[in-house]
Amino acid sequence: MTRDPAPNPHATEEQVQAAYQDPKLANVLYHDWEADTYDEKWSISYDQRCIDYAVDRFRVATGGTGPYPTALELGCGTGFFLLNLMQGGVIERGSVTDLSPGMVEVAKRNAKSLGLDVDGRVSDAERIPYDDNSFDIVVGHAVLHHIPDVPAAMREVLRVLKPGGRFVFAGDPTRVGDLYARKLGQLTWWLTTNVTKLSPLSAWRRPQEELDESSRAAALEAVVDLHTFDPAKLEGMALGAGAVDVRAVTEEFSAALFGWPVRTFEAAVPREKLGFGWGMFAYRTWQRLAKFDQDVLSKVLPRDLFYNVLVTGSKPADPERL
Template identity: 80%
Template sequence: MAADPTPNPHATAEEVQAAYADPKLANVLYHDWEAGTYDEKWSISYDERCITYATGRFKAAAGDVGPYENAMELGSGTGFFLLNLMQGGVIKKGHVTDLSPGMVEVALRNGRALGLDVDGRVADAEGIPYEDESFDLVVGHAVLHHIPDVPAAMREVRRVLKPGGRFVFAGEPTKVGDKYARGLGRATWWLATNATKFGPLQAWRKPQEELDESSRAAALEAVVDLHTFDPSDLEDVCRSAGLVDVRATTEEFAAALFGWPVRTFEAAVPREKLGFGWAMFAYRTWQRLTWLDERVFAKVLPREVFYNVLVTGRKPG
């Protein structure tokens, strides 16, 4: 087995320029760049808060919580989904994979720190480096929209699943949801970075070099975000790959309208200015709006207007 490549967190200007014409290179550079601070940026943790979130997303999609003996995460990032599912008892043995060596390195480090039975590989989703029928479960969170050839990736998912094995992908942007989320994010960034130029609000301004780096990362992020999804179309892609019992669900409408400006604001100002009180306000408000989405809006709005789509199914048994 060939050794995995090493992380490259400091891409050259030439590499970044080349990435604009190469989505896979862009994914590697962007996620290697972000790996060391990704958990902090997205408020990812490995405690009860994120365990509850991850297991809740899994149950919302699959209708059960396992346990599954042997599972792989596709595009694992820092391990958020798989490691929290393991802590929640959904998965016993886990394998992380990602196109970014930096993300795999951080995910494995997180797994070791948690004392979990996990290993992993640098892997292209369109050519997963595991044998046929290796896993009882394949999961992913916010990964499909980064993959150039999603149908090829779903055929690979079918190949590495055991007969009857399940897949669950969560956190994918819908076509409608992506439009309002990105619009809110851009407006919040402009407002925060311009308002903090003046008067007492200057104390809330990040150093210009940090803001410039965030802007460059955002520009590259636009290259790595390749797809948005219509729930019905995503179901069709999975069925065309030979998967069965396919079902897509959606979530987060009011929660997304609140969450995207909040996350953007947090990225635009010094973290130490916000503190624990802000974190609890943001989390509790998101919880209340999620309750509203589930109890009210899910019953009256079409599934296409929600921000996240989750999809599950099985390999024929």
């Protein structure tokens, strides 16, 4: 077996400049750089809060919760989706892949600390390094929008699935949702970083070097985010790859309108200024709004207006249909 490359969390200026012309290199550099702090940045945990979140996303997409004996997480990041699904009893044994060596390393480390049976490989989503018919399910969270050729990745997903196996991808941005989330984030960043220049609020301003680092990260993040999705077109990609029983659903409208400014504000002020009380307020408010979106707004608003899209489908039980 070819040895996986080592993480590179300290890219050179030359590498960063090259990444602006190479989205796969940008993904490797950005996610290697983020790997050790990614869970903290996105409030990812492996306790009941995130177990419930992951299992609920799976249930929203599929209507069920398994269990599935073997699973692959594509573009695993730190293992958030797979590891919490395993803890929630949806998946029994798992494998992870990511283009970023740093992310694969952290995902495997997280799995080990949780006592979960997980192996990992550094790989391109368009060339998955596992044999045909290997997995009962393939999952991914916030990954499809990073992949240059999504239809090719879908074909690979179907190749490694067993006949009748299922895929579930969650957490990718819709075209409309991404538009308002980015605008809200940009406005919140501008307001917060400028208001905290005022003397009475200077204690709320993060050190300039940290703000500069965040700005550089945001600039590279714009390179790694390659797609937004119309739900119907995403369904078409999956069907075109040969999937059956395909369905896309969306979620988070009021929750996204609240969540993106909050998340941006948190990134723009010193962490020590926001304590446990703030964290619980932000999480519980987002949680209530997400439930309102699901129970009420999803019944009256077009699905294209919501921020997140989830898509699921299956490999035909008859391989000849692929």
